[in-house]
Amino acid sequence: xxxxxxxxxxxxxxxxxxxxxxxxxxxxxxxxxxxxxxxxxxxxxxxxxxxxxxxxxxxxxxxxxxxxxxxxxxxxxxxxxxxxxxxxxxxxxxxxxxxxxxxxxxxxxxxxxxxxxxxxxxxxxxxxxxxxxxxxxxxxxxxxxxxxxxxxxxxxxxxxxxxxxxxxxxxxxxxxxxxxxxxxxxxxxxxxxxxxxxxxxxxxxxxxxxxxxxxxxxxxxxxxxxxxxxxxxxxxxxxxxxxxxxxxxxxxxxxxxxxxxxxxxxxxxxxxxxxxxxxxxxxxxxxxxxxxxxxxxxxxxxxxxxxxxxxxxxxxxxxxxxxxxxxxxxxxxxxxxxx
Amino acid sequence: xxxxxxxxxxxxxxxxxxxxxxxxxxxxxxxxxxxxxxxxxxxxxxxxxxxxxxxxxxxxxxxxxxxxxxxxxxxxxxxxxxxxxxxxxxxxxxxxxxxxxxxxxxxxxxxxxxxxxxxxxxxxxxxxxxxxxxxxxxxxxxxxxxxxxxxxxxxxxxxxxxxxxxxxxxxxxxxxxxxxxxxxxxxxxxxxxxxxxxxxxxxxxxxxxxxxxxxxxxxxxxxxxxxxxxxxxxxxxxxxxxxxxxxxxxxxxxxxxxxxxxxxxxxxxxxxxxxxxxxxxxxxxxxxxxxxxxxxxxxxxxxxxxxxxxxxxxxxxxxxxxxxxxxxxxxxxxxxxxxxxxxxx
Numbered sequence: 174x175x176x177x178x179x180x181x182x183x184x185x186x187x188x189x190x191x192x193x194x195x196x197x198x199x200x201x202x203x204x205x206x207x208x209x210x211x212x213x214x215x216x217x218x219x220x221x222x223x224x225x226x227x228x229x230x231x232x233x234x235x236x237x238x239x240x241x242x243x244x245x246x247x248x249x250x251x252x253x254x255x256x257x258x259x260x261x262x263x264x265x266x267x268x269x270x271x272x273x274x275x276x277x278x279x280x281x282x283x284x285x286x287x288x289x290x291x292x293x294x295x296x297x298x299x300x301x302x303x304x305x306x307x308x309x310x311x312x313x314x315x316x317x318x319x320x321x322x323x324x325x326x327x328x329x330x331x332x333x334x335x336x337x338x339x340x341x342x343x344x345x346x347x348x349x350x351x352x353x354x355x356x357x358x359x360x361x362x363x364x365x366x367x368x369x370x371x372x373x374x375x376x377x378x379x380x381x382x383x384x385x386x387x388x389x390x391x392x393x394x395x396x397x398x399x400x401x402x403x404x405x406x407x408x409x410x411x412x413x414x415x416x417x418x419x420x421x422x423x424x425x426x427x428x429x430x431x432x433x434x435x436x437x438x439x440x441x442x443x444x445x446x447x448x449x450x451x452x453x454x455x456x457x458x459x460x461x462x463x464x465x466x467x468x469x470x471x472x473x474x475x476x477x478x479x480x481x482x483x484x485x486x487x488x489x490x491x492x493x494x495x496x497x498x499x500x501x502x503x504x505x506x507x508x509x510x511x512x
Numbered sequence: 513x514x515x516x517x518x519x520x521x522x523x524x525x526x527x528x529x530x531x532x533x534x535x536x537x538x539x540x541x542x543x544x545x546x547x548x549x550x551x552x553x554x555x556x557x558x559x560x561x562x563x564x565x566x567x568x569x570x571x572x573x574x575x576x577x578x579x580x581x582x583x584x585x586x587x588x589x590x591x592x593x594x595x596x597x598x599x600x601x602x603x604x605x606x607x608x609x610x611x612x613x614x615x616x617x618x619x620x621x622x623x624x625x626x627x628x629x630x631x632x633x634x635x636x637x638x639x640x641x642x643x644x645x646x647x648x649x650x651x652x653x654x655x656x657x658x659x660x661x662x663x664x665x666x667x668x669x670x671x672x673x674x675x676x677x678x679x680x681x682x683x684x685x686x687x688x689x690x691x692x693x694x695x696x697x698x699x700x701x702x703x704x705x706x707x708x709x710x711x712x713x714x715x716x717x718x719x720x721x722x723x724x725x726x727x728x729x730x731x732x733x734x735x736x737x738x739x740x741x742x743x744x745x746x747x748x749x750x751x752x753x754x755x756x757x758x759x760x761x762x763x764x765x766x767x768x769x770x771x772x773x774x775x776x777x778x779x780x781x782x783x784x785x786x787x788x789x790x791x792x793x794x795x796x797x798x799x800x801x802x803x804x805x806x807x808x809x810x811x812x813x814x815x816x817x818x819x820x821x822x823x824x825x826x827x828x829x830x831x832x833x834x835x836x837x838x839x840x841x842x843x844x845x846x847x848x849x850x851x852x853x854x855x856x857x
Contacts, residue, residue, distance in 0.1 A: 450710075451738060452762065
C-alpha cells in the first residue's frame with residue numbers, strides 16, 4: 174500500500190491544487206480503415222469517432238448516450254488506450270496519454286478501470302473470484318494473493334457479496350452478482366476514473382437498480398469519477414451529472430442532465446427523449462418518430478450527419494457542418510437551428 | 513365466468529403446466545397458467561428473464577423442443593380447439609395461418625441463404641394455392657404495408673443487407689401474410705435501438721388496427737407495456753402473479769412484486785439519489801420452494817404464512833384485477849381454514 178500512496182502523492186504534486194479537471198478529451202478522432210482486395214488497399218474510413226471533446230471534472234459522472242454504432246463505446250475504449258486514437262488529445266490530469274508507451278503507459282493504466290457490459294463474458298470462468306479481483310493488484314505490485322486476501326475479502330463485502338464468495342467461481346453467480354464481481358475488480362486498484370460501458374443493459378430491471386445503486390455508493394466511498402456509457406437515456410439521466418448525446422461519431426449536444434431531458438435542443442435529442450417508452454399508460458406523449466435508420470459511418474451524410482433523418486432539416490444542413498456551440502449556459506449543441 | 517364470455521375468447525389457456533427434463537428429473541418451468549386473449553386485444557406478458565414468459569408462448573405454438581420438454585397438464589384452446597392435442601401436421605396448419613409469431617432476434621429468425629421474397633412467399637405457398645406471379649405481387653404489397661421503402665428491390669435482397677429494424681419489419685410482414693387472428697410477439701423490440709423501437713411499436717399498433725388481430729406481446733420493458741397494452745399479465749418464477757387492465761396495473765399495483773418492479777425503474781421526470789431495489793434473485797427452476805409464495809424471500813411485505821401457504825390467483829379489486837398474494841383474503845386456497853381470521857389487511 175505504501176507504494177501506492179507514494180505514486181498518488183507524486184501524481185498529485187504534478188497537478189496544481191486548483192486544477193479540478195481529471196480528464197480532457199480534445200478533438201478525438203478514431204477512424205478504422207476499410208480495406209479491399211488482395212493487397213489490403215485502403216478504400217475508405219469508418220469514422221467511428223469524429224472530432225469529439227469531453228471534459229470530466231473530478232468526482233463527476235459524465236454520461237454518454239446514443240444508439241448502437243454511434244461511437245460511444247469506441248470513445249471509452251480510446252480513453253482507456255485499448256485502441257489508439259487516430260487524431261486528437263486525451264489529457265489525463267494534464268498529461269497527454271495518447272503518446273504514452275511502454276512502462277509509462279503501464280503505470281498510467283492503473284488510474285482508469287473499466288466495467289464491462291456482459292457479466293457473463295467479462296469474467297474468466299476458470300478463475301476463482303478471489304483471483305479475478307486480486308489480479309489487477311498483483312499485476313501492479315509484488316503482493317501475493319495470500320497477502321491480498323483480507324483486502325479482497327473486504328472489497329467483496331463492500332460491493333455486496335459475501336466473504337465466502339472469494340472461493341467460488343463465476344458460474345455460481347447470477348448476472349447481477351457477476352456484475353458486482355466486475356465492479357470489485359474495477360475498484361481493486363482504487364482508480365481515479367471508471368469507465369462503465371453499458372454496465373446494466375444485460376440485467377433485469379430489478380437487478381439493474383441494485384447495480385446502479387451500488388455504482389453510486391462506490392462513487393462516494395472511493396471518490397470516483399465515472400464515464401457512464403449507455404443507450405438507455407433514463408438510466409444515464411439517473412446516473413449522470415452531465416450528459417453528452419452522440420450520433421454517428423459526433424457529439425450533438427452536451428449539457429446538465431436535467432437540461433438535456435427538460436429542454437433538449439438538438440432535434441435528435443428531442444426524438445431520442447420522446448422515443449423512450451415511459452412506464453405510465455396515462456401519459457400519452459407526442460412521439461417524434463424518426464424515419465429510417467442510422468446511416469453507415471463509412472459513408473456519413475454530408476454537412477450535418479443527422480440531416481437525412483431530421484424533421485427540422487433545412488437546405489443548408491446538407492452543406493454546412495454544424496459546430497458544438499454554447500447556446501444556453503453550460504448547454505452546448507451542434508445544430509444550425511441555433512446559429 | 514359466464515358461458516357467453518367464454519365463447520368470446522380467441523385463446524384460452526387453462527391450467528397449463530410445462531416443464532423440462534434437467535439431469536433426468538422433470539422440473540416445471542411454468543405452472544398453473546390460466547389466461548385468455550380476446551379478439552383484437554393487446555395483452556402484454558411481463559416478467560424478468562427466467563420467469564417462463566417465453567416458455568409459455570412456445571407452449572402455445574407447440575414449438576418447444578421435443579424430448580427434453582413436455583406440456584404435462586392443461587389445455588390450450590384456440591377458437592375452442594385444444595392445440596395441445598394436435599399432431600405436428602395439424603399444428604402446421606395453425607401456425608402462420610391462425611397464429612403467427614415474431615421473435616426477438618430478427619437476424620436469427622430469418623434464413624440468411626434465402627431472399628426476403630422467397631421467405632415471404634413460402635408462407636403463401638404453404639397455406640394457399642397461389643401462383644408464383646400473384647405470390648410475388650402479394651409479397652411486395654406486404655412489404656409496403658409494413659413500411660419498407662423500395663419494396664420491389666428489397667424483395668430480391670438477402671437478410672444481411674437489411675438493418676435490424678428493417679429485418680423486424682420483414683418478420684412482421686411474414687407474420688401478417690395470412691391475416692392471422694393472433695400474433696404472438698416475443699420481445700420484438702429488445703434487440704433494437706429506442707428510435708427504431710418506437711417505429712416498430714407504431715407499426716404493430718397500426719397493423720393491429722388494420723388487420724383486426726389480437727396481439728400477445730411478451731416483454732420485460734414496462735415502458736413498452738404502458739405504450740401498447742390493453743391488459744397486462746405479470747409473471748414471476750413460472751406463475752402469473754398479477755393480471756389487470758393496463759391503467760389499473762400501473763396506478764394500483766396489487767402484488768408486492770409488481771409494485772417493487774414499478775418503483776425500481778429510473779424515471780425521466782424524477783430526480784432520486786437511490787432507486788428502490790428488490791433484494792436477491794429469482795429462485796432457479798430446479799430449486800423452487802414446494803409450498804408458499806415464490807416471491808417470499810424478496811418481498812418486503814412477507815409475513816409468517818407466506819412460507820407455509822401457497823397463494824392462489826384471486827380477484828382482488830373488481831372482477832378484472834387478479835393477484836397471487838396472501839395479503840388478500842381471496843388468494844387463500846379453498847381448503848385453507850386455520851388462522852384465516854387473524855389476517856388483517
